[in-house]
Amino acid sequence: MTTSFIDSLTTIDINNSNGLGSNWIQGTVAPNSANNNVNGAAAKIAVATKDGLNCLAWQGFGISNPLEVTRAYAIPIPTYFDVRGQSQYVKCTNIKLAIGSDSSELTSGLMVQFYGSTNTFNGYMFQLFPTSGRGWRLYRANNTIFTLLNSGTEGVDGDIWKLSSDLSNSSQVTLIVSRNGSTLVTYIDTSSSRLNYGSPSLYCQFDNNGAIAYSEWRTFSCGIGL
Amino acid sequence: MNFAEEIYYRRYLNDIISGISLDSSIIDPLNIVDTNNSNGLGYKWIQGNKPPGGAINFPVDTMTASIITSTKPGDGQLCLSWKISGAVNPQTDWRGFALPLNIYTVCLGQTQYIQCTNIYTIGTAGQGTIVAGLAVQFYAAAQKVNAYVFNINSDNHNWLLIRYNDDVAVTLASGGPTADGDIFRMTSQVFPSQNIITVNKNNSILTSYTDTSVSRLNYGSPSLWAYGFSGNGSPKHEWRTFSAGIGL
Numbered sequence: 001m002t003t004s005f006i007d008s009l010t011t012i013d014i015n016n017s018n019g020l021g022s023n024w025i026q027g028t029v030a031p032n033s034a035n036n037n038v039n040g041a042a043a044k045i046a047v048a049t050k051d052g053l054n055c056l057a058w059q060g061f062g063i064s065n066p067l068e069v070t071r072a073y074a075i076p077i078p079t080y081f082d083v084r085g086q087s088q089y090v091k092c093t094n095i096k097l098a099i100g101s102d103s104s105e106l107t108s109g110l111m112v113q114f115y116g117s118t119n120t121f122n123g124y125m126f127q128l129f130p131t132s133g134r135g136w137r138l139y140r141a142n143n144t145i146f147t148l149l150n151s152g153t154e155g156v157d158g159d160i161w162k163l164s165s166d167l168s169n170s171s172q173v174t175l176i177v178s179r180n181g182s183t184l185v186t187y188i189d190t191s192s193s194r195l196n197y198g199s200p201s202l203y204c205q206f207d208n209n210g211a212i213a214y215s216e217w218r219t220f221s222c223g224i225g226l
Numbered sequence: 227m228n229f230a231e232e233i234y235y236r237r238y239l240n241d242i243i244s245g246i247s248l249d250s251s252i253i254d255p256l257n258i259v260d261t262n263n264s265n266g267l268g269y270k271w272i273q274g275n276k277p278p279g280g281a282i283n284f285p286v287d288t289m290t291a292s293i294i295t296s297t298k299p300g301d302g303q304l305c306l307s308w309k310i311s312g313a314v315n316p317q318t319d320w321r322g323f324a325l326p327l328n329i330y331t332v333c334l335g336q337t338q339y340i341q342c343t344n345i346y347t348i349g350t351a352g353q354g355t356i357v358a359g360l361a362v363q364f365y366a367a368a369q370k371v372n373a374y375v376f377n378i379n380s381d382n383h384n385w386l387l388i389r390y391n392d393d394v395a396v397t398l399a400s401g402g403p404t405a406d407g408d409i410f411r412m413t414s415q416v417f418p419s420q421n422i423i424t425v426n427k428n429n430s431i432l433t434s435y436t437d438t439s440v441s442r443l444n445y446g447s448p449s450l451w452a453y454g455f456s457g458n459g460s461p462k463h464e465w466r467t468f469s470a471g472i473g474l
Contacts, residue, residue: 015335015445018392019368022334022445026367027274027323028288036285036313040277040320042369059369061282070288075272077330084269117266119273119290119309143265197262197269 004223005079009092010054011045018044020056026074029121032144039066041106041204043074048216050096050157058106058215060206071121071141073114075201079223083199086224088112089164090200096157096216097130104208105130106215112165113173113198120144122195125203126163126177128155130213138177138185142193149187154179160219164226167196176226249328251471256342257304259293267291267306270328275320276371278393287312289322289356289452296464298346298406305345308358308463310454321371321393323364325449329471330366333447338362340448340470341411344404347463349380354457356380358465362414362423363446368392372443375451376412376425378404380461387425387433391441398423399433409467413474416444424474 005023013019020026020043028040039062048055056074090110099105107129114123120143127137134155140147159179166174173189173196200222204215252270260266267273275288288311296305308322340360349355359377370393378385384402388395404410408427415422421442424434437443448470452463 013367016365016368016372016392018370019365022331022367024367025272025274025325025327025330026369027272028277028320030275030288030290030311030320030322036316038286038288038312040282042277044369061277063282063284070275073274077327080327115263115266115269116272116274117260117269118263119292120263120265122263143263 001082002078003082005076005221007076007220009045009056009218009220012054013045020045020074023076023078024074025077026072028070028072030119031068031070032120037063037067038070039063039206040070041072041206043204048095049214050216055095055216055218058108058204060104060106060213062206064208069205069207072204073116073201075114075116075199076222080199083222083224085197087165087167087226088200088222088224089162089226090222091160091162092202092217093160093219094128094157095218096214097128097134098214099130100213104213106204106206106213108204108215110161110163111201111203112163113195114201115198118143123198123201124165124175124195126161127203138175138187140189140193140195150185152185154184166226248332250332252326252329252469254468256293256306256466256468259304265292267293267324270326271324272327273322273324275322277320278318283317285313285316286318286320287316287454287456288320289454291322291324296346297462298464301345305464305466308356308452310354310356310456312456314456314458316455319453319455322452323366323449325364325366325447326470330447333472335416335445336472337414337416337474338448338472339411339413339474341409341468342450342465343407343409343467344378345464345466346406347378347380347383349461350459351381352457353459354455354461356452356454356461356463358452358463360410360412361449361451362412363443364449365446373446374414374423374443376410377451380463387423387435389437389441389443398435401433415474
């Protein structure tokens, strides 16, 4: 069994310099509707604009005022089968988050119970976004229908974020977001739409315009437990 | 023991020694509704799209896969069906994949096979097209498409064998037409100085290409694959009886 996984996110993929390493898969979930002009995001290991060291850098592509944004994932495979549907955590350091010169932005973060088998988006996601300083949102996505569970404005570059889902009570999913080791928010999901069959993942979407925006991450870990 | 068998047994023994509980093969009839989510393919699968390299011209189309009832007249059974989302006459089409995860790590870069039955493909040129099929050495860790792809065009049942390096396509072979019900098996036999890509149709060799270029791929895994262009029609691409793994 592989119940935990650690990746510094600083090692260039030896197979393909546009990759994340053979322990990862990345892709984009198709949008729910048939909108024509969509924006997307993808990740690679690249030099951080923050400090000159390697990191996982999300890149956006698209146009001004897209009709819809697509959601991208980067999911670690070694833990997928053993962690899927269990109490689980994902942890990563956000070394830089900043808007582009034309206010384009990458909204990115962590997911638990993400289920990549579907043609729609399913998972709990903790998003960080750089608009108007810094903000965060905690969502549940059921078949690409997004329910906002909580939100706030905390966060600076360098924060260590952790998202966990506790399934020990079969009638609820308890989500905990911690920032630098302290609990930021706890949400108990008792709805019939709660999710308990996915695995940890990274997440990103690209909003607005076409300039370079910044979302850089390092020091990843995930696994069974909280 | 030949080269492929040697690789297989070395990997198998390594897996036992390291205690990794991964599979070296998968069989899936592709006719079972996902118990977790009816929009899924089953928990052993992951699907997604790869944006194409270079500038994206809008509008775009994307692909999704579902286990649904086949539209083939008289069939009525479940199957994996590809569907296009997006605009009529798109300027850019994203590449969809449906990848079996349980063999991903074990198969990476090894001699590998993928087999599936194309039960129904239909479309009308100019009214929407789905191009779908099989891939070996598909490397899903990368932003862009890297794979050997065998695909069938719904306009005319013609096929192409293509190598993609970071989304740059090189056509290696072509032909057609194929027929509904054909069983396709694609293999990648990896040697130090070459990669032999072979496609069988109904157990007979359809095409074989020996790739000795510096761009040959030897670090991916098997996957299903599709892209398309929306039109005013309803092209179909339906598949069933899937298998993949290490070996030929």
